[in-house]
Amino acid sequence: MESIWQGLVQAFFILIRLDPEALAITVLSLEISAIATIISLVVGIPFGTLLALKRFPGTACCAAW
């Protein structure tokens, strides 16, 4: 229990002094996730629309498989 409490206290100090390494990791995480999400939207929304609106041979297979 003692070590968990110490961990929480230390974590609090890392957070309030805005540790530069933690900050850099956070920024990189956000950048990578944002770019990946945007590409997914650019690819996924048109493809999902096609899937919803057009009937073509293999639609069911394409959607479910």
Add this chain to the structure above:
Amino acid sequence: MVNTGMAMPPVVAGLVVAIFLWRSGPLGSLNLIYTPTAIIIAQTLLAAPVVTGLTASALQQLDPRLRLQLLGLGASQFQMVWTLWKEARLPLLAALMAGFGAVISEVGASMMVGGNIKGHTRLLTTAIVMETGRGNFALAIALSVILLAVAFLINFGLTAIQQGKHK
């Protein structure tokens, strides 16, 4: 294909991307393995099926007569699709949130193709795995709090937009 893709285990996506980008692999000459670009590729592979599937179901929820009416009123294909997207904007925002939620919290694929290299490909999730493994719980807890806060803030912001437009 899409629905299975939505349940794609991150480690499988990571393995596929790693095989392709490996130095001796088909795309090895691009030197992308263990770069942020490799992580983006793997995460896109995970999130794109989620966005595709949720977009398809969002548009299928709309009344099919709306399409016929739009086309009957003389809308072009493009105008028709654009109107359907506007009509389905709330579930489309949910698709965005689901996609982002999948990539920000994902750890397996990022670890495999990114390599958790300090200052280069170390992400919140991969850093938490490493610090926990080292028994360095203080930093792991701090990073987890940041990860939760980031995920919460982004979803809070998008939900605010979603509900705001709803009124």
